[in-house]
Amino acid sequence: MTVTYEEALTRYEPVFGLETHVELGTRTKMFCGCITTFGGSPNSQVCPVCLGLPGSLPVVNRTAIEYAMKIGLALNCSIASWCRFARKNYFYPDMPKNFQISQYDEPLCTDGYLDVSVFGEIVRVGIERVHLEEDTGKSLHVGGATGRIQGAEYSLVDYNRAGIPLVEIVTKPVPGTGALAPEIARAYVTELRDVLRSLNVSDVRMEEGSMRCDVNTSLSVLGSGVWGTRTETKNVNSLRSVERAVRSEIPRQAAVLDEGGRVIQETRHFHEESGETTSGRSKEEAQDYRYFPEPDLVPVAPPAAWVQEVRASLPELPSARRTRLIAAWSLSELEYESMRNAGALDVVEETALAGASPADARKWWMGELARRANDSGVEVSTLVITPADVARVSALVAAGTLNDRLAREVLDGVLAGEGTPDEVVAARGLAVVSDDSALLSAIDEAIAANPDIAEKIRSGKVTASGVIVGAVMKATRGQADATRVRELVLERLA
């Protein structure tokens, strides 16, 4: 018996949590000097250490510690004054040592939070911990129908990825979100991604796997205060999938519970095409990783001065920027959100810094340019036109050199690669005719061509001037300031 999403929410309270793995953009791996560039030919970026050859030993990458601290501080965590790495023991061919060096009960960062904005409301997502670990190699299963291990003839392993630094960010469980659970989960991942980008510690591309999310979901019977068994959903490869995964798991668990069944603690696999999850590994007996402190490494004790230095080096975080810009530009939450979602924040701000008014900057980027970007299927920030260009166009309009229509033509020219706004204006001869004498000759011609209209205007019917103005605009190919033309026409025929 299936249950709809809405029905599920009448009986159950969803609780979700997210575990996010982020590949750090350090130059070398977590415990050795191999480089980390993506896309090298298989097993070309390996050494005895990341291959786990007998006798090899790990040495900690200091930059990775720094990046992890940055992330912890940006998420309002406490940084441990002393922590250790631990071995997580399990057998799998993509893990050369058959243990992963990670952190267990002594993580680098703990107890923080990230505020996310959803439909104008702020939700605080608690952060349980941020810790460092090494990534595994990558398996390629050959011969089966799905590319997964089931049904494959054989598997190949590429260890280029083995040993790349990973930061694992674990949220505290998030209750009380009700029907908005999927959106809030998505908003958290989005905000986290933006925070990580602003820190410049990772290129956080979910499609490339440098940011991976596992979504945990459970249901609590409404009003019971008792939390249910949670499932873990993997293969969530986009922001949209995060939302869909939560959205599909809630009614699925509700249906199980409605029938008096038990939600099995398991790992589920998310399917892009269907938006549904299927059962994967059973975590019924949660695997025993036999964690113990890594004896090949000494404890990590970041001196307070270093932590201070890292804290001082943090850039403006997305939430601080939001607060600042909303106040400075008198925006609503929604207006800010739509700029953020369009990826236009940077370009708008740079345009304002280049001299345009914030309102103008927004108008051009969120209007005309957003339209152009959409048509070409790209992001506004990747358009050829720069904030400096837009600021210049805005200045030309303010100075009266261009009107709105001409301005749009200038934008066309810049986007077409014809040069800077000034170059386009010159090349295409797009400037507004500001010379009165030039206008007057056009006006006189138009008056001569429309004697009856002219007569009407002379007798007081001012509105008829529109015709003359129109004729002048046509004659000047729109390069006249209509307001000035009208003034001159009325003067002429006074």
Add this chain to the structure above:
Amino acid sequence: MVSVSDLVTKTATELAAAISAGEVSAVEVTQAHLDRIAAVDDRVKAFLHVAGDDALGQARAVDDKRSRGEALGALGGVPVAVKDLFATVGMPTTCGSKILAGWMPPYESTITARLRAAGAVLIGKTNMDEFAMGSSTENSGYGPSHNPWDLAKVPGGSSGGSAAAVAAFEAPLSLGTDTGGSIRQPAAVCGIVGTKPTYGGSSRYGVVAFASSLDTPGPFGRNVLDTALLHQVMSGHDPMDATSIDAPVPPVVEAARHGDVAGMRIGIVSEFAGEGYQAGVMSRFAEAVEVLEALGAKVTEVSCPHFKYALPAYYLIAPSEVSSNLARFDGMRYGLRTGGGSAEEVMATSRAAGFGPEVKRRIMLGTYALSSGYYDAYYGKAQQVRTLIIRDFEAAFEQVDVLISPPTPTTAFDIGERADDPMAMYLADLCTIPSDLAGNAAISVPIGLAPENGLPVGLQVMAPALADDRLYRVAAAVEAAFESRWGRPLLSEAKGLLA
């Protein structure tokens, strides 16, 4: 009786000086040792791999250097035998295990690289208990080595092959590792000198891990000065080993040249005596105490009450680390691969086929000790006991400069005598384990033969971490005193193979 060429009875120090002075070539020295190996190793079985032409090539390079007028390293032309636990390029590294039969490492351990840079000739890889687990070499996947003093006896372990090679004059120096006593115990039962340096004093990079928090590579030699020389060359900070100490090597060679215990406060560990200790071991030990007193040391008894928990703590900590360290041997990337089916199935069959019983025993013990629900009671508890042992040492070293004890309760036992009794085997490490748990430095130096069977007995000296030089100061004094008492080095008393 096999007559022994002069060169193989020379000390390492003498050989280095002679080669450097041009009195003899490195090739001659290496050839003499290869000849000796060929003559006796079929009975001693110290070596798993003899470097042969490779060794002669290394020797030739030293001679070429000399003829170009370049300075030779501190060990220029001196043959060194290497425990098969060290990764060496161009020579197999089996760790005494079938699971790594014929494995040729693509990289070199830091220590053997340093030895090569110092001009040493790596003459071969020696037999050992599999993955360094054992006290007799009977756990080797390739058969045991034999004690040159009595071929029916074990040479100790796990570095038994390295000890036997030096005692049989197959090499003047050798490398071993000490995790629970695997250098000191073989040194004692083979009548040679062996040191466990301060943990972290010698690099573990390229040394296949047994118990990471305990493993300490160290030197063997036939006399104290030679041993100090090797200790000096192999030690020092290594950025490739995060546990390696960033401090200068203690002045061990200097100390070895100036043996002197006058005014030193020496403590006898009162817990290391009594039942289970062979009479001859105790009587020789008592003699050593008299000698030390006669040399001006102040000898007292010191109690280290938690030392009696050292053995059980060790046999929880070491197997736990082993269970993790040996997980990489799964047939996927190197080593023995056997069986078919899924990856998991191949891993299981390869490990079952490749590992010997003692290794399997310890992997299972360690897996159990680390498992959820048991961690606190076993591994966690053992680590706490370790702290108590460290504190016993700290308290002791406030009263005395060094501690002494027998290195092991008995002389060499018969091959096969304890092979079926793991617990009896474990008892061989009783006296050596505490220093490993604490990370301190310790040495075994020969002090004579047990009257009841004529087999070697050693004296263990223990010093605080980073006080390795203190060991050599005491050992040199003891060696000088005993050699003057005997009139000659101990090893010249060896029957059987030696002239």
